[in-house]
Amino acid sequence: MDPFSAEGELLNLHNYFHQGQFQEAIDFDTAGLSAENQLPARVLSLRAQIALGHAEDVIADVEGEVDVELVAVRALAESAGGNESKAVKIAEKLASESADNNTVQILAGTVLQAAGKSEEALALLSQHQGNLEAVALIVQIHLEQNRTDLAIKEVAAARRWAQDSLLVNLAESWVGLRVGGEKYQQAFYVFEELAQAPATSSIQSLISQAVAEVHLGRLDEAEAALKQAIAKDPKNAEAISNSIVLNVIQGKDTAQLKSDLQSAVPNHHFLTDLQEKSSLFDKAATKYSAKVAA
Template sequence: MDPFSSEGELLTPHTSLYQGQYSSVLDFDTNSLSPTNRTAAQILKYRAQIALGQSSAVLSSLSASAASSPDLTSVRALALYTSDKKTEALSALESLVEKEGENGTVQVLCGTVLALAERYEDALSLLSKHQGSLEAVLLTTQIHLATNRLDLAQREVTAAKKWAQDNLLVNLAEAWVGLRQGGSLLSSTSYYIYSELASTPSSSSASSLLAQGITELHLQRYDEASASLAQSLSPSSDLTPSIKSDALAASVVLSLCTGKGTGEAWGELQQQQSEHVMVRDIEEKGKAFDEAAGKWRAKVAAA
């Protein structure tokens, strides 16, 4: 039995991982699982630790066992990359991808590393080998959206819905597409999915509150967006560095939309997450503007 299928015994921790309930994944009792599923559950726990910014702890745990299986080697590659050992991580996955490219864990985790490194074509090539993996579908959709290929993202989701209509991962992919496309999909799909996750005690997390806040921001429901974003930033065991930085970025946008300037969120984002895509993008545009302005000043002075 596929441990990640809707009939598998790992449904709860796997679902919790994608709901952003990382503490629930770490607390999951694996004693009653079969040896195969116990290993799969441990990989989920490693992934939860990585999401929580505990990559160094994962690397320490894997130091002796990472070479024993392609699954654990791919976990190590992700942990290396997220602990800022990017060159080592990419080097570690090269031979792994070549030899074990049919392995589902390798596809998703090494595909994640390649996507983080913006090697999108390599990531898509690896993910295309999947055999019915919804995680691969989700990551593929994310890459298409990151590269502004909304048409391909929509196609990926439409195809997945034919064989996994009500699965959480398909719903999340559909919500992402709705956010990008806007219009009726934004309110009928994205908002519905995220509000359900955020309002249900068993699935609510900093991640689902952030998603709900961003959706409300798109819908120009600024008071509701402010409340959701504030909740997502409240101290909790599931507030990861990534979620925090994205919540701060959304708060900056919210402040600008409501005429309050960038607010304190911008300074905090610059200080704590200097590599965040918003910070890098604004810095790059600022430099480009200064260069262009400098050329005009030179011409005016010469005249």
């Protein structure tokens, strides 16, 4: 990519964001950016703030803004803040009026997917024209739908025109974790490189590395990576939830980790899913009674 192009100016900022280095994205010096890139840079900074749990601050920041990119940020912040109905209403309006906008595609698509409206999200995202974030989100949705075949096709198509893009490499690694076999090792190499390089190391990279380690049967290494991630951010919900899963695999107690997750994100999907399955188990158990021999 030409470093003097509009996209090139934002390359480092994009990389910070997509590698999970959210504070670095927020602190990025935008003084040298061209006028046309000031808004995209602001959007990325606001998204990083949302990722760090500052949704309410972002809502206040974009209050009254009419630019569609900032309205899309408002939808994402409302969703992250637990105001799903308001977020979906904004996202659906944006999707009907500004579906050709890259930021709308990504942020409204994210909101719709989070609300369980996968087909609406895919319909919006499929309108992209060379938007790698849209590709990555489409891949994630297909994987959540257990349509690994479609995720593979999406990555293969993007690889033909995006070459060695970070997002394509990450998307291919996500698919690799689902495909398994030798793909586990290939995915591990990508995540390990990001986690170990000083310029790209992030909590998300460490978590992804740990997930790959688990699939490869290297539980001690996975535990070390997750402990490093939690040391960086003791309230990181994804690091904690993955640690819970690892402890279950290792036969270790999970009570403290569950308590930590409850404190960090009370409505985290891992906890709600666990509660739902526990209720289903209890309901099923009532159909059976122990039989004691006389």
